[in-house]
Amino acid sequence: CFVPQDTKVNTTVIPESELEAQDQDKDDTLFYTLQEVTPGASSFFSLVGVNRPALQLDQPLAFNRLPNMTFHLLVRDTQEEDAVPSHTAQATLVLEVQPADLRPPWFLPCVYSDLYVCVQAQYYGAIPTGHKLPNPLILRPGPIYAVDGDRAINQRIIYSLVRGNEDGIFVIDADSGNLTMTKSVPSPKTFLLMVKGDQEDHARYSVTQVTVEPWVAPPPKSLHEGSGNTTRAPPSHGETVRGSK
Structure with a gap:
């Protein structure tokens, strides 16, 4: 039965x-x-x-x-x-x-999950200023990935960007969820991207957030850093320099 x-x-x-x-x-x-x-x-x-x-x-x-x-x-x-x-x-x-279609897609890894609910992941990444990354962004805690919450049905998930993509800086692959840059960012800026994971039959969907921040550039190196030399200021008037005559 x-x-x-x-x-x-x-x-x-x-x-x-x-x-x-x-x-x-x-x-x-x-x-x-x-x-x-x-x-x-x-x-x-x-x-x-x-x-x-x-x-x-x-x-x-x-x-x-x-x-x-x-x-x-x-x-x-x-x-x-x-x-x-x-x-x-x-x-x-x-x-x-x-099995019945009871649950929306789950973005993994779940912060908490049981048989009925998933407190789904949010993602974090960083991009440089003035430079377009050639490969998909590396995100924490992992790549954008969602599954059908009803594992026995296991609908294919389709990804899209629904908010936060000012100036079209990013594009997301509808099948893999990979997030890539279309052009460089001229000045430091934080993006709050809303990503939608839609079941193939469009019966249910979920939305999560991807936070993309600017890279923090390391401080510039001094002119002589790493050369093994130490630059001293010239002696002031009246100062005796050891070893001079």
């Missing part, structure tokens, strides 16, 4: 008419028991009642935790399990969770 991941709690996923047993001898009252085979499965599903074998959903499904669940459905014609005589039968129920 296929059960969509976004099925609402308290929904009947298998009706009673498909699970009820028939007593061929006489019209006895039948008693049903649901036993989990997959550990933890009974926290998701239960029977509507001991005499009503309809299967209902008790909590939201978690595809990443339990994509498949198996149960044994037991039925007997006596209320007590150890009653004599008692006739029993057993059926096996196999439920397969179908």
